[in-house]
Amino acid sequence: MKFFLLSDNIDTRMGLRLAGIEGVVVHEKHETLEALDRAMADSQIGIILMTEKLIRLCAETVYDYKLHRRTPLIVEIPDRHGSGDSGSIIAEYIKDAIGITI
Numbered sequence: 001m002k003f004f005l006l007s008d009n010i011d012t013r014m015g016l017r018l019a020g021i022e023g024v025v026v027h028e029k030h031e032t033l034e035a036l037d038r039a040m041a042d043s044q045i046g047i048i049l050m051t052e053k054l055i056r057l058c059a060e061t062v063y064d065y066k067l068h069r070r071t072p073l074i075v076e077i078p079d080r081h082g083s084g085d086s087g088s089i090i091a092e093y094i095k096d097a098i099g100i101t102i
Contacts, residue, residue, distance in 0.1 A: 001046030008053045051079040
C-alpha cells in the first residue's frame with residue numbers, strides 16, 4: 001500500500017517527494033478529476049493526499065468517493081492556500097453523510 005499526492009503547487013509535491021510520496025501537480029477541475037480517477041483505480045494506492053484547494057475544486061466527487069468507497073482513503077492536507085479550518089470540513093462531512101448539522 002502506498003501514498004499518492006494530488007497537489008495544486010509544486011512546493012507541496014516536492015516536499016512530499018522528499019518523503020518518498022509520488023504525486024502530480026494539477027490546476028484545473030478536469031485535470032484534478034482525471035488524476036483522482038486514475039489514483040482511485042490503482043490498487044497499489046491506499047491513501048490519496050489532496051490539498052484543500054483541489055478538494056474545494058471538485059468537492060462533490062471527493063465526498064462521493066469518501067462516502068461510497070472504502071479504499072483508497074482520501075485525506076485532505078493543508079497547503080499554502082489552506083485555511084487550516086478542519087473543524088468545519090468535518091462538520092460538512094457529517095452533514096453530508098447523515099444529514100445532521102453540528
